[in-house]
Amino acid sequence: MAVGSAEARARLALLAEELKRGRIVEARLVEPGYHVHGLCDRETDAIIIDPAPATVSTLLHELLHRRFPRWGERRVAQEERRLMRYLSDDEIRWWYGQYLRRRKRQRRPVAVRHSEE
Numbered sequence: 001m002a003v004g005s006a007e008a009r010a011r012l013a014l015l016a017e018e019l020k021r022g023r024i025v026e027a028r029l030v031e032p033g034y035h036v037h038g039l040c041d042r043e044t045d046a047i048i049i050d051p052a053p054a055t056v057s058t059l060l061h062e063l064l065h066r067r068f069p070r071w072g073e074r075r076v077a078q079e080e081r082r083l084m085r086y087l088s089d090d091e092i093r094w095w096y097g098q099y100l101r102r103r104k105r106q107r108r109p110v111a112v113r114h115s116e117e
């Protein structure tokens with residue numbers, strides 16, 4: 001087991017207690033020029049999560065792998081970051097909407113082979 005894992009376990013137990021307090025909100029987060037994934041609103045004590053940027057970033061990454069099968073991991077990751085910087089907030093919403101429309105949910109877990117990530 002990794003060094004420091006006892007501390008990590010203790011910290012995660014603390015965060016699990018914090019999670020039980022609730023006040024977790026899913027909402028669109030808007031900040032011009034940035035794609036914000038989440039924030040802790042200290043005034044309302046709420047945690048706000050926007051699932052769109054992380055999902056779109058992952059979606060673009062995997063689309064790049066499929067469309068350009070000869071590209072290596074580093075090139076795909078660089079292009080993913082470049083495209084995320086280029087996308088406006090409205091475009092992120094469009095891609096996220098497309099993802100929600102087109103995704104198929106599967107209960108059966110998928111075993112990942114390292115070269116497929």
Ligand SMILES: [Zn+2]
Pocket residue numbers: 061065073076116117
């Ligand atoms: Zn990859």
